[in-house]
Amino acid sequence: MASGKIRVLVVDDSASVRQAMKEVLEQDSEIEVIATAADPFAAARYIQQEVPDVITLDVEMPRMDGITFLRKLMQQCPVPVVMCSSLTEEGTETLMQALEAGAVDVILKPPMGVADHLIEAREMIRQTVKAAAKARVSELKAKSPSSEVEKKLTADAMLPPPTGKAMSRTTEMVVCIGASTGGTEALRTVLEALPANAPGIVIVQHMPEKFTKAFARRLNTLCQVSVKEAENGDTVMRGHVLIAPGGRHTLLDRQGARYVVSVREGPLVSRHRPSVDVLFRSAARSAGSNAVGVIMTGMGDDGARGLLEMKEAGARTIAQDEATSVVFGMPKEAIARGAAERIVPLGSIARELVRATVR
Structure with missing residues (x-):
């Protein structure tokens, strides 16, 4: 983190999700989205040039699913990975597999077209990525507050x-x-x-x-x-x-x-x-x-x-x-x-x- 910011690579086949995730993350002055990728192959090419501090990774993508890419990544270039998914009952079992494969955490994709998306959900995404940046990936293998952030309650x-x-x-x-x-x-x-x-x-x-x-x-x-x-x-x-x-x-x-x-x-x-x-x-x-x-x-x-x-x-x-x-x-x-x-x-x-x- 030479720049002092957490460098994030966003991987998702949806252009609108990539843009929304980039906007959500960069509302935090401690986070920088250095690149986005539409599939694991594009992500792999980018990682060969620069290894990010954290990767947010969609579960379902064309050409290679997120779990397969995660397993390959953990073997070849371990990086803290946060899996992203829509809130569906069917997807939860897959996300459990992702955690077992070495993902640091899971987050929900920000909903599209919702101007008043909950402040707490955006903040949770940012905090999850910041936590992932501190994670020791080896253990997994065996903030600058926005003006929108609500008061921290006890x-x-x-x-x-x-x-x-x-x-x-x-x-x-x-x-x-x-x-x-x-x-x-x-x-x-x-x-x-x-x-x-x-x-x-x-x-x-x-x-x-x-x-x-x-x-x-x-x-x-x-x-x-x-x-x-x-x-x-x-x-x-x-x-x-x-x-x-x-x-x-x-x-x-x-x-x-x-x-x-x-x-x-x-x-x-x-x-x-x-x-x-x-x-x-x-x-x-x-x-x-x-x-x-x-x-x-x-x-x-x-x-x-x-x-x-x-x-x-x-x-x-x-x-x-x-x-x-x-x-x-x-x-x-x-x-x-x-x-x-x-x-x-x-x-x-x-x-x-x-x-x-x-x-």
């Missing part, structure tokens, strides 16, 4: 801070996990290592709407624990993992001696919905010392404040270490605030959270 927008009163212990513990960039494969590593009787888990992974359902479905085929996208009122129970649905906040509530999740509409918190801070604060309020909080790879600071609130409420807290994080933003911020009791590598998180729930 979890206060969804629920008040914890009272500070100690929560009485129950016979069951609950685990809350937050992750963002690089988190899809990191979470897979953690969940695959858990025994079938692992404590109940609620996860916020920053992903667009509908992708979380495909993500949960994919994990459910790979893990001993049962994994599903969270629905309002679901009980958090041993051997089950609930993934917060994209586009809505997920909170932990206590009903007697059991825990349930509340899935709610609400504003962006820490510029995300679902927000890790919202989940963690709800755990601090509803579970206290009956909870374990885990913060993993991701850009930004979502979850750092909430993890500290969990710790102050008596919960055990864990952060992923820098060496195994694709982006060491969220864990770093939590550690800096003194929120993490334990800092461990990715391969040790499953064992650590099981140990933390044994009484």
Whole structure:
């Protein structure tokens, strides 16, 4: 990044999408779209001349699909890649394959012909690309704010801070996990290592709407624990993992001696919905010392404040270490605030959270 800007190559067969993506990205003074390409062959020719910092890559293109190109790219010239797709149920499984093949993240294409396209969607695209620029692609293989950007809200927008009163212990513990960039494969590593009787888990992974359902479905085929996208009122129970649905906040509530999740509409918190801070604060309020909080790879600071609130409420807290994080933003911020009791590598998180729930 000699110019100081993040150099982006946009690859999409639609000229209108290429232009829209270029305009969205270059509204951020830290991003420069150095070229656009209509297909992977044109993109490959450009990369031979200049390797970009980030590539945004369409899934469906003529002559070669995006997944095939991604796999070739990861083998020959690893570059952080953000996959782009329209919001369709059918496309979510393909995007899961892209993440497994080494894509850093997924974003939704900006809709065409919509003059008042949501500010938060444009900002999310730019933040995703900026996060990708910081990603360590090797780990995936095993801002200058616009005047349009809304104020960054805290979890206060969804629920008040914890009272500070100690929560009485129950016979069951609950685990809350937050992750963002690089988190899809990191979470897979953690969940695959858990025994079938692992404590109940609620996860916020920053992903667009509908992708979380495909993500949960994919994990459910790979893990001993049962994994599903969270629905309002679901009980958090041993051997089950609930993934917060994209586009809505997920909170932990206590009903007697059991825990349930509340899935709610609400504003962006820490510029995300679902927000890790919202989940963690709800755990601090509803579970206290009956909870374990885990913060993993991701850009930004979502979850750092909430993890500290969990710790102050008596919960055990864990952060992923820098060496195994694709982006060491969220864990770093939590550690800096003194929120993490334990800092461990990715391969040790499953064992650590099981140990933390044994009484």
